Amino acid sequence: MRERIIALYERWLLRHILSVGIPRLMIGGFVLSLLALAFIKNLDMAGLLGDSLVRVGRNGVIVLALLPAVRGGLGLNFGLPVGIVAGLVGLLVPMEFNLSGWKGFWAATALAAVLGWVAGMAYGWLLNRVKGQEMMVGTYVGFSIVSGMCTFWLLAPFTNPRMIWPIGGHGLRTTLPCTPGVGKILDNLGRFEIGGMGVPTGLLLYFLLLCGLVAVFFRTRVGLGIQASGENPAYARACGISENRSRLLAAALSTMLAAVGMVAFSTSYGFVQLYLAPLMMAFPAVAALLIGGGSVVRASVSHVIIGTLLFQTLLTIALPVTNELLSGDLSEVARVIAANGMILYALTRSSR
Numbered sequence: 001m002r003e004r005i006i007a008l009y010e011r012w013l014l015r016h017i018l019s020v021g022i023p024r025l026m027i028g029g030f031v032l033s034l035l036a037l038a039f040i041k042n043l044d045m046a047g048l049l050g051d052s053l054v055r056v057g058r059n060g061v062i063v064l065a066l067l068p069a070v071r072g073g074l075g076l077n078f079g080l081p082v083g084i085v086a087g088l089v090g091l092l093v094p095m096e097f098n099l100s101g102w103k104g105f106w107a108a109t110a111l112a113a114v115l116g117w118v119a120g121m122a123y124g125w126l127l128n129r130v131k132g133q134e135m136m137v138g139t140y141v142g143f144s145i146v147s148g149m150c151t152f153w154l155l156a157p158f159t160n161p162r163m164i165w166p167i168g169g170h171g172l173r174t175t176l177p178c179t180p181g182v183g184k185i186l187d188n189l190g191r192f193e194i195g196g197m198g199v200p201t202g203l204l205l206y207f208l209l210l211c212g213l214v215a216v217f218f219r220t221r222v223g224l225g226i227q228a229s230g231e232n233p234a235y236a237r238a239c240g241i242s243e244n245r246s247r248l249l250a251a252a253l254s255t256m257l258a259a260v261g262m263v264a265f266s267t268s269y270g271f272v273q274l275y276l277a278p279l280m281m282a283f284p285a286v287a288a289l290l291i292g293g294g295s296v297v298r299a300s301v302s303h304v305i306i307g308t309l310l311f312q313t314l315l316t317i318a319l320p321v322t323n324e325l326l327s328g329d330l331s332e333v334a335r336v337i338a339a340n341g342m343i344l345y346a347l348t349r350s351s352r
Contacts, residue, residue, distance in 0.1 A: 027291055027310045034317045041324045046196035048317055054187065055312040057203035058268040061210055061261030063285045063308045065254050070299040071218060072250020073230030073243075074127055076289070079138030080282040081146050082123050083258025086115040088149075091263055091272050092172070096160045100181035108182075108263050116259025117252050124251030128244050135296075139282075146279045153274050176272040183270040203268055210257070211301045217253075226250050231297075287311060 039045060062080065069077035090112025094104045123141065130137045154171040158164055165171050177183065189202025217223045229236040229246035236243055266272045289299060292307020 027314065031310060031314050031317065034314070034321050037321050037325070038317060041321070043320055043324065048320065050196075050198040052309075052313040052316040053204065054198075054200050054268065055316055056308050057186070057200055057207045058265050059285070059288070059312055060207035060304070060308045061264050062258055062281065063288045064207075064211060064214060064301075064304050065257035065261055066285055066289050066294075067214060067299050067301065067304060068226070068250045068253040068257065070289075070294065070297065071223075071230050072226045072247050072254075073233065073297075074138075074247060074250055074254070075135045075296045076286050077138055077251075077254050077258075078135055078282045078286065079123055079142045079145075080254075080258045080285060081142035081278045082119050083116045083255035084262045084278040084281055085145055085149050086119045086255065087112040087259035087262025088266070088272060088274060088278070090115055090259060091178075091266055092156075092158065092163070092176075094182075095163060095176065095179050095272070096158050098160070098179060100179045102185065104179050104182045105185050105263070105267060108267075109260055112259040112263045113256050116256035119259075120252030120255025121248060123255055124248035127251055128247055142282055143279065146276060150275050172274055174273070174275055174277075176274070178267055178270055178272060182267055185267055186264060187268055200268075203264070206264060210260070211305065214257070215301045222249065284311065 035045075038048060062084070065080060065083060066077050069075065090110075091108045093111055094107040099107050126141065127134050127137065156172060158172055163172055163176055165173055186203040186206050187200040190205075191201055192199055218227060225236070225241045226246045226249055228239065229241055229243045230250070233243045236246070262278075288307040288311040289303060290307065291311055292303035292305070294300070294303035294307065
């Protein structure tokens with residue numbers, strides 16, 4: 001009888017472990033270990049947890065932008081820089097006219113969404129002609145658009161003295177401060193503290209709101225058509241759903257969300273980074289989605305939230321703990337090891 005109870009318990013435990021996912025349990029255990037070490041070393045726990053929440057809200061929408069591409073059968077969208085660059089352009093135009101406060105934020109968001117949708121339609125048109133190679137082509141497209149925009153940043157007709165190089169009088173600077181009143185506008189909305197830990201209420205609610213809108217969208221007729229086309233193109237065609245149109249909409253929605261997410265990212269960060277700064281931004285987003293339990297063919301909003309929380313919390317806590325355990329300033333080395341190591345681990349799971 002005892003052996004039978006033990007066998008049933010082991011089977012129950014194994015079933016629940018598989019339902020949660022071994023990778024998520026491993027990463028979650030590692031994060032808890034880092035938190036324990038930080039507590040033992042008397043680090044500022046409230047500050048670390050507060051910074052983690054800020055990073056979750058700051059990066060969450062960019063991770064969310066991967067969801068439509070996966071649902072639409074495009075795989076992991078390594079072409080996110082297309083939308084990220086559109087978001088940067090959307091931010092710069094209100095900055096040129098010194099629009100501040102909520103007016104500047106919503107103007108940047110609306111312009112970024114429009115530019116992201118247009119760029120996404122062009123990107124989706126390209127992906128429809130390279131079926132089966134979307135991730136590889138998306139990577140090259142992302143690298144190409146970032147490199148090509150370096151010329152645009154130098155030649156664009158911006159004249160605001162806060163944005164252009166002081167010597168020569170043209171060309172945008174590498175890093176630009178957000179217009180006063182726009183920087184950290186979401187972070188400070190409804191912000192409160194619990195035991196010294198700052199909670200960026202507005203930023204987190206903005207991320208969760210977009211997650212909810214995306215979840216609702218995929219319950220509509222159009223969203224279900226995109227999902228059906230991604231999961232079973234033959235069945236979708238039999239139901240009268242255009243596969244190419246669904247893929248086009250998925251790419252456009254993914255790119256638009258990346259553009260909107262870049263506006264939230266930059267305003268939360270307080271600075272707009274141009275030139276080669278967006279080059280590798282797709283890789284941490286992909287890693288977060290995969291660590292959260294997503295894959296090339298399957299992803300959900302819960303995967304986005306869990307993956308962003310685990311990945312960003314790990315990066316936030318790993319650096320101070322590493323510096324405390326090892327002598328010398330190894331913060332940059334630790335950051336590179338933690339970020340790229342997690343990305344490498346996540347990408348090895350992409351076929352699951």
